[in-house]
Amino acid sequence: MTLPPGVVYMSSGTTLSTPLSAGTRTGSSLAFSPVGAGTPGDAAHQGLASRASDGRLYAVEISDGQADARLVVLDAAGAITRLGALASLAGQHGTVTGGTFGEGVYSETYLAVVRDVPDAGGRDVLLAVDIAADGTFAETMTPLDLPAGTRLGDVAPSGGYLWGAYGQTIVRVDPADGSATAWTLPEGTVGPGTDTVFGVAWSTGDGQLAFGSHAHGEITEVSVSDQASATPTFEVVARHSTPIGQQSDGTFVPSEAPVEIPAAGAPTLGPRQPSAPEIDPTDGTRFAGHGVPGHTVTVAFPDGSTSQTTVDDDGAWVVQPPAMDFVHGHLVEATATDLTGTTSETSCTTVDLFRAQDPAPEDGAGRHLTSASQRGGHQ
Known part of the structure; x- marks a missing residue:
């Protein structure tokens, strides 16, 4: 039949x-x-x-x-x-x-x-x-x-x-x-x-x-x-x-x-674009953040170099920075790529050499400078 x-x-x-x-x-x-x-x-x-x-x-x-x-x-x-x-x-x-x-x-x-x-x-x-x-x-x-x-x-x-x-x-x-x-x-x-x-x-x-x-x-x-x-x-x-x-x-x-x-x-x-990775505030000594486990994070540095890592099972990632002298306000960008090869939009942060927990430097008149003033008001 x-x-x-x-x-x-x-x-x-x-x-x-x-x-x-x-x-x-x-x-x-x-x-x-x-x-x-x-x-x-x-x-x-x-x-x-x-x-x-x-x-x-x-x-x-x-x-x-x-x-x-x-x-x-x-x-x-x-x-x-x-x-x-x-x-x-x-x-x-x-x-x-x-x-x-x-x-x-x-x-x-x-x-x-x-x-x-x-x-x-x-x-x-x-x-x-x-x-x-x-x-x-x-x-x-x-x-x-x-x-x-x-x-x-x-x-x-x-x-x-x-x-x-x-x-x-x-x-x-x-x-x-x-x-x-x-x-x-x-x-x-x-x-x-x-x-x-x-x-x-x-x-x-x-x-x-x-x-x-x-x-x-x-x-x-x-x-x-x-x-x-x-x-x-x-x-x-x-x-x-x-x-x-x-x-x-x-x-x-x-x-x-x-x-x-x-x-x-x-x-x-159509294919869904993955979420951009989160980047923690940094003073230029450590570059880390959070993302979707298994995604590949690519970080681009001011000297033109890049560094990649995979987001771990807890959603955390960290990359090794290049051997360069970071300047306050340096822009660092990151993207995430999922298992299908689709890449996210770019997230970014600026290097903050004078974070709140660090002693603020003084200008020539003995006044303390804030991070915002050193960045020229850039947020």
């Missing part, structure tokens, strides 16, 4: 049993209903994905007490056919976080994100399973070069790439080599929170992606323009409140025409 086009499928296993649901839409609304009886009580599947060429769903199945993870096929009624064990996942089947079929040369390749793989030095990898017409398959694992601290759940294909979300960050992965680029969007774009892993993702065609997480039970659909560029544009086109389990995966069965989702007045969003 082949899958009807234009339908979203979601697996919702929270224990070793996975019910399958089909989602249909009217306009921008999306409602799910159960399909079949679900998997046996001792088995569950992860990484749900649809393949256009045969109208079937594919997933990775795990069983209670079974070391092997198996590649399985599901039809529109939820009936399962087991194709065989995945040698790449022997002993680590619980780390599959999402799956999809790609586009172009990857349209017949099942692609799954696998977390913390020992053979890859503990890194996340992309498992590629090339499936032949007779059901046999070959496996390849490619380490993912993700931004530091980023965790991917489910992924969706579009524009020749795989797309995922983490917190307010959209991640684009090249399936050929595992390289990744990321863009951080304004708070609340994809969902609340900054550390959310999105276990549900699918593409409806023409650059439209959907991301969902059990953390807030909401699916956000985003349209992406200029997908291959360094500065794609992201537009929220719909949101759906949908029950999502901790082990949920989602996929979309493509139709001949892309699915358009109306959303009048939806905002157009």
Whole structure:
């Protein structure tokens, strides 16, 4: 039984049993209903994905007490056919976080994100399973070069790439080599929170992606323009409140025409510029401040030199100043660069050689000079 086009499928296993649901839409609304009886009580599947060429769903199945993870096929009624064990996942089947079929040369390749793989030095990898017409398959694992601290759940294909979300960050992965680029969007774009892993993702065609997480039970659909560029544009086109389990995966069965989702007045969003770092007052002996943990702070000094450091987990940073004689009023500038490579506006401070805790110098008439008077009134 082949899958009807234009339908979203979601697996919702929270224990070793996975019910399958089909989602249909009217306009921008999306409602799910159960399909079949679900998997046996001792088995569950992860990484749900649809393949256009045969109208079937594919997933990775795990069983209670079974070391092997198996590649399985599901039809529109939820009936399962087991194709065989995945040698790449022997002993680590619980780390599959999402799956999809790609586009172009990857349209017949099942692609799954696998977390913390020992053979890859503990890194996340992309498992590629090339499936032949007779059901046999070959496996390849490619380490993912993700931004530091980023965790991917489910992924969706579009524009020749795989797309995922983490917190307010959209991640684009090249399936050929595992390289990744990321863009951080304004708070609340994809969902609340900054550390959310999105276990549900699918593409409806023409650059439209959907991301969902059990953390807030909401699916956000985003349209992406200029997908291959360094500065794609992201537009929220719909949101759906949908029950999502901790082990949920989602996929979309493509139709001949892309699915358009109306959303009048939806905002157009671009990469969010990080906040400029704060700089503590200084007398020229120490240059430090505060910022967002993980951001890179670059400080530019009056002699033309720069110094870089990373903001620590407590939000503090400090850099080594150059070997130069600072003059009262010298301007020092700083910027912050986030994990996506986006740079903040510039913050600045002036060197104050006569801070309040220091004895104030006297002029020729024996009068004390204030820092403001030495700066010529500059604030």
